[in-house]
Amino acid sequence: MALPELLRRLRLNSGMPLAHVAHHIDAEPTSVHRFEEGRRPAPYDIVEKADELFSAGGRLIEAWRRDDAERHAAAGAHRTKAAALAMSHDLSALSELDIAALQEGVDATAVDYLASPPAPMMDRALVLRADALERIRSRHHRPADRSDLYVAAGRLSGVLAYALLDMGHPGEALAHADAAGRCAEHAGDSGLAAWVAGTKSLIARFQGNYNKALEYVRGGYQWAGSGHGTGETRLRCGEAQCLANLGDSRAANDALDGAQEARERIRQEDSLGGLFGFSPAKQSYYAASSLIWLQGGRDAERAAREATAAIALWQAGPVAERSLDDERLSQIYLATARVQLDDVEGAAEAIQPVLTLPVQEQISWIVKRADRLAQMLSEPRYAGNRTAAETVDLINALAT
Incomplete structure (x- = not known):
C-alpha cells in the first residue's frame, strides 16, 4: 500500500x-x-x-x-x-526543424492546467522545456524561431512555477519564475515579463510577504502595455490583494476599479489563454479574495457580488476556461462575505457544494479557507445558532 x-x-x-x-x-x-x-x-x-x-x-x-x-x-x-x-x-532534418508541435504542447498545457492536478502538469512541462532548451543550446533552429523558443521555454518555466507553488514549494516556484523572466528578457516579450511579475507577486503573497508582493506588482507595470492583453488587469488585481491584506480598503477598491478600467482599454487579446490569460471570472475571483480580508460592510457586499459573478461566469463559460478549484474557492469567499454581513443561512447555502467534495479534490487552499470560515461561525455571537453549528461540523469533517 x-x-x-x-x-x-x-x-x-x-x-x-x-x-x-x-x-x-x-x-x-x-x-x-x-x-x-x-x-x-x-x-x-x-x-x-x-x-x-x-x-x-x-x-x-x-x-x-x-x-x-x-x-x-x-x-x-x-x-x-x-x-x-x-x-x-x-x-x-536540421534545416526544417518545425517548432509548431512544441508550441502546440505549450498551448495545451496552459489550458489543461486550469482543470488538472499540478504534478502531471509539472512532468509534462519538464519534458517540453527540455526540448525547447535543447533546441536553443544546439542552435538547430531557424534564426527567426529563436525568440519563439525562448517564449516557449519561459512559459513552460511559468507552468513549473505555478505547479511548485500549488504543491507548497514557494522557494522552488520563485526559481522557476526567475527563469521565466530571463527567457522573457531574451525574447523581448513584454507580455510574458508582465505575467512573470504578477506570478512573483503571487508567490510572495503565498508567503505572507505583502510588501514584497507589492514591489513585484508595481515593478511589472513597466511591461504591461496599455491595451495589450490582460497583463495590467492581472497586476492591478494582485495589487488589490496586497493592499487588502495590508488593511487599506480604499486603495484596494481603487486598484480593483483600475483593473476594470484596464480591461476596458484592451484592444489586443492575450496571445495565449489558460494559465497565461486572465478572464473576467478570474478578475471577479481576485476581487472577492481580496475584499474578504477587510472589515466587512461595503467591502463584504462587494466581495459577495464579485464571488457570485465569478461563479456564474465560470459555470456559463467555455469548459476550457473553467478553473474548478478557483470556482470552489469562490463559493467559500461568498460564504465568508455573507458571514461578515451576518447572513449565516446564506453562508451555509454558498458553501454547500464544497462540503460534498471527494477528498482528492479538497486542495489545501479549500481546507485552509474553509477553516477560517468555521472560525468565524464559531464566534460567541453565533452561539446557539443551529445553522452555524451544523456548518462548522461539516467544515471540520473536510479532510478528516
Whole structure:
C-alpha cells in the first residue's frame, strides 16, 4: 500500500482528528492533508513520528522507502524521455526543424492546467522545456524561431512555477519564475515579463510577504502595455490583494476599479489563454479574495457580488476556461462575505457544494479557507445558532 493511503487509513482507524495528528508529528494540518492526498511527499522525519504515533511497527517507514525509490525511478524516466526527445530532434532534418508541435504542447498545457492536478502538469512541462532548451543550446533552429523558443521555454518555466507553488514549494516556484523572466528578457516579450511579475507577486503573497508582493506588482507595470492583453488587469488585481491584506480598503477598491478600467482599454487579446490569460471570472475571483480580508460592510457586499459573478461566469463559460478549484474557492469567499454581513443561512447555502467534495479534490487552499470560515461561525455571537453549528461540523469533517 502506498504511503498516502496507509497514512490516511491509520489516522482514520485511530480516530485521531487531523489537527491532533499534525500537532504530534510537528506539521501543519494542511501539510498532513497534502501528504494523505499524495500531493506532496512526506519528509522522512515526519513519517518516523507518524509511525511511532500510530504504533505502525515500521509500516509507514517501509512505505516511505518504497515510494521514495519509485519517485527516484520516475524522475530518471522523465530525464530519459526528455533526452530521447531532444536526440530525436537532433537527428531530424536540421534545416526544417518545425517548432509548431512544441508550441502546440505549450498551448495545451496552459489550458489543461486550469482543470488538472499540478504534478502531471509539472512532468509534462519538464519534458517540453527540455526540448525547447535543447533546441536553443544546439542552435538547430531557424534564426527567426529563436525568440519563439525562448517564449516557449519561459512559459513552460511559468507552468513549473505555478505547479511548485500549488504543491507548497514557494522557494522552488520563485526559481522557476526567475527563469521565466530571463527567457522573457531574451525574447523581448513584454507580455510574458508582465505575467512573470504578477506570478512573483503571487508567490510572495503565498508567503505572507505583502510588501514584497507589492514591489513585484508595481515593478511589472513597466511591461504591461496599455491595451495589450490582460497583463495590467492581472497586476492591478494582485495589487488589490496586497493592499487588502495590508488593511487599506480604499486603495484596494481603487486598484480593483483600475483593473476594470484596464480591461476596458484592451484592444489586443492575450496571445495565449489558460494559465497565461486572465478572464473576467478570474478578475471577479481576485476581487472577492481580496475584499474578504477587510472589515466587512461595503467591502463584504462587494466581495459577495464579485464571488457570485465569478461563479456564474465560470459555470456559463467555455469548459476550457473553467478553473474548478478557483470556482470552489469562490463559493467559500461568498460564504465568508455573507458571514461578515451576518447572513449565516446564506453562508451555509454558498458553501454547500464544497462540503460534498471527494477528498482528492479538497486542495489545501479549500481546507485552509474553509477553516477560517468555521472560525468565524464559531464566534460567541453565533452561539446557539443551529445553522452555524451544523456548518462548522461539516467544515471540520473536510479532510478528516
